[in-house]
Amino acid sequence: xxxxxxxxPRFASEREEAEWWDAxxxxxxxxxxxxxxxxxxxxxxxxxxxxxxxxxxxxxxLDAADITxxxxxxxxxxxxxxxxxxxxxxxxxxxxxxxxxxxxxx
Numbered sequence: 001x002x003x004x005x006x007x008x009p010r011f012a013s014e015r016e017e018a019e020w021w022d023a024x025x026x027x028x029x030x031x032x033x034x035x036x037x038x039x040x041x042x043x044x045x046x047x048x049x050x051x052x053x054x055x056x057x058x059x060x061x062l063d064a065a066d067i068t069x070x071x072x073x074x075x076x077x078x079x080x081x082x083x084x085x086x087x088x089x090x091x092x093x094x095x096x097x098x099x100x101x102x103x104x105x106x
Contacts, residue, residue: 006027006030006031006034008031013078014077014078014079015077015078015079018078018079018080018083022083025052067081070084070085070088
C-alpha cells in the first residue's frame with residue numbers, strides 16, 4: 001500500500017466529511033489498521049471500527065419530541081439525524097462504562 005493511497009481529501013464542511021467517511025468505510029479501516037501497525041493508534045479504535053462495520057442494525061423507538069429535537073440539533077451540526085443519534089448513544093455508553101469502571105474500582 002503506497003502512501004498516496006491513504007490521503008484524505010479536504011472537506012468544505014463537517015457534513016461533507018461525514019458523508020465521505022460514511023461512503024468509504026473500507027478506507028477508514030485501512031487508515032486505522034495502518035495507524036495500528038505504526039503504533040500511533042488510540043485506545044480501541046480498530047476494534048470499535050471493525051465492530052461498527054460488522055454491526056447489525058438495532059431499532060429503537062423514540063419519543064416523537066426527542067426525534068424532532070434530534071433532527072433540529074443534527075441539522076445545526078450539518079449531519080444526518082441518524083449519525084447524530086449514533087454519536088450521542090456512543091458517547092453516553094462510554095460515559096456510563098467509565099462511571100461503572102470507576103465505581104467498581106472504588
